[in-house]
Amino acid sequence: MSEKQANIHIGWSFDNSYARLPEALFTATSPTSVRKPELIICNDRLAEALGLGAEALRSEEGVAMLAGNLIPEGALPLAQAYAGHQFGHFNRLGDGRALLLGEQMTPSGERVDIQLKGAGRTPYSRGGDGRAGVGPMLREYIISEAMQGLGIPTTRSLAVVKTGEPVYREDTQQGAILTRVAASHIRVGTFQFAAQWAAAEELRALADYTVQRHFPQIAADDNRYLSLLQEVIKRQASLIAKWQLVGFIHGVMNTDNMAISGETIDYGPCAFMDAFSLSTVFSSIDSQGRYAYGNQPYIAVWNLARLAESLLPLLHDEEEQALKLAEKALADFTDLYHRHWLSGMRGKLGIFNEEEQDDELMKGLLTLMETHGADYTNTFVALTFNRPDDSALFSSPEYTEWHKRWQNRLSRQEQSVEEVGQLMRSSNPAIIPRNHRVEEALEAAINGDYTVMERLLEALADPYAHSPKQADYAALPEPSGRAYRTYCGT
Ligand code: AMP
Ligand code: MG
Numbered sequence: 001m002s003e004k005q006a007n008i009h010i011g012w013s014f015d016n017s018y019a020r021l022p023e024a025l026f027t028a029t030s031p032t033s034v035r036k037p038e039l040i041i042c043n044d045r046l047a048e049a050l051g052l053g054a055e056a057l058r059s060e061e062g063v064a065m066l067a068g069n070l071i072p073e074g075a076l077p078l079a080q081a082y083a084g085h086q087f088g089h090f091n092r093l094g095d096g097r098a099l100l101l102g103e104q105m106t107p108s109g110e111r112v113d114i115q116l117k118g119a120g121r122t123p124y125s126r127g128g129d130g131r132a133g134v135g136p137m138l139r140e141y142i143i144s145e146a147m148q149g150l151g152i153p154t155t156r157s158l159a160v161v162k163t164g165e166p167v168y169r170e171d172t173q174q175g176a177i178l179t180r181v182a183a184s185h186i187r188v189g190t191f192q193f194a195a196q197w198a199a200a201e202e203l204r205a206l207a208d209y210t211v212q213r214h215f216p217q218i219a220a221d222d223n224r225y226l227s228l229l230q231e232v233i234k235r236q237a238s239l240i241a242k243w244q245l246v247g248f249i250h251g252v253m254n255t256d257n258m259a260i261s262g263e264t265i266d267y268g269p270c271a272f273m274d275a276f277s278l279s280t281v282f283s284s285i286d287s288q289g290r291y292a293y294g295n296q297p298y299i300a301v302w303n304l305a306r307l308a309e310s311l312l313p314l315l316h317d318e319e320e321q322a323l324k325l326a327e328k329a330l331a332d333f334t335d336l337y338h339r340h341w342l343s344g345m346r347g348k349l350g351i352f353n354e355e356e357q358d359d360e361l362m363k364g365l366l367t368l369m370e371t372h373g374a375d376y377t378n379t380f381v382a383l384t385f386n387r388p389d390d391s392a393l394f395s396s397p398e399y400t401e402w403h404k405r406w407q408n409r410l411s412r413q414e415q416s417v418e419e420v421g422q423l424m425r426s427s428n429p430a431i432i433p434r435n436h437r438v439e440e441a442l443e444a445a446i447n448g449d450y451t452v453m454e455r456l457l458e459a460l461a462d463p464y465a466h467s468p469k470q471a472d473y474a475a476l477p478e479p480s481g482r483a484y485r486t487y488c489g490t
Contacts, residue, residue, distance in 0.1 A: 014074035014102035021209055022202040026078045031068025031099055032120025036164025038452060039063045042084040043158050051107040066179050067161045068119040075101040079122035083196060084189035084256025087290055087304060093256050094124025097131060113185050118177040134162055140178055140321035141266040146433040146460040152242045156266040182409035183263055186210055188307045189256035195310035196366050207314055211246050214261050227313035233304055235262025238331055240300045241340030245433060248374040251283040251486060253291050254308050255300045269486035272432040274476060276369040277298040277374040282486040294426055302335045347427030348380050352419035353413050361409060364402050368393060377432050384424040429463035430470045435484045436477035451464055
């Protein structure tokens, strides 16, 4: 079969608008072929939504494309330039092991980036090998698809192929490539790069492109660059509130890992919290707790301030005026975030209307959860089904007191018990990707058994089902006496 026929069959429909941006922002780079590509997981539902034939993707040509051994027709592979504050330190970065193949134009008219992560060295690789290990790539697949199931904006995972080549980290791992699908890969760090190393008109071109691609509704605004900043602030306020509401900890909220589109991006040492605690950190490299659960909203606004700084020359001709506009926009984040969080938390507690003391009621529960080491997810499920167990939280007199306050609160709204129950069921997931379950699935997969991961993914696709089948995935890990640790895996 010729390459062209294979393409028609697979359904690729690429455009390459990013490649039409100023050259300073990227470098055309081809993937480096791998020895023995082997498909280990393919997201059929996502493939279909993208207009791709899942069967065809699994064919030899399809897998060769997912491995970077064959370039699909219409693709123009490139590595994107970006910068980033990594744990507070500014660095020049860029796609060091990822390549953008192009933008797939989907049957529903969307434009999404198709990126191969782990496809070989690029001009931005610095000392890195351009590769990725199978464990971290499957981890990104599982967690990103879990986020999608939870209704949280996220990049998606189309497939993972093993390369048949080893990668050398602390240990030797099997190499793998993840095909990542994103609204775009434009990051806060992309703007930082342009502001620092590109010409003024190149920064403007990037901003105009971003407006067209993500916020076309503001294109005609008087100051569209200010509107751009405001829109990104709004999306991040909404996104971070959603993370907090499910207990998701990103782990590396560097400015290069914050997408302008408002999708969660770059699943490294991320994890979901079990027992509620604001200071929860899983990442082995975050010894200071910079990216702890409770810090995420503050880090978000810090990152957004870096975006605002990068946009300053576009906001106003006079620097002082530009600064004022930026500061005013940034000041909105806290309130926006808090409103999203309150509204999400009202849902979790079955509350339909707004009362002044709601914040206090919610924080009261969280404080009790923290004091008694209560599991975040399961506590809300227990409240939803009125199934308190014999744990320390539910046995405490302070909880009884809180419960009374909550019940009084519910009685001050007109909705029925059924309506309250329905709201709570759709706001409180029965399951999250528990760390021990993710590890178990990864371990089996690394040893060639993909069924554990497939079952986990199936369950995570519908976390609000509240079906008996989910019970297994809701169970807490056996106490191990050791804190769970995640590793960057780069
Ligand atoms: P991350 O921690 O995944 O957000 O990556 C931070 C930066 O390091 C990005 O510029 C990556 O492209 C780069 N990087 C991470 N791993 C590698 C690798 N194995 N080879 C080359 N560059 C890498
Ligand atoms: Mg990154």
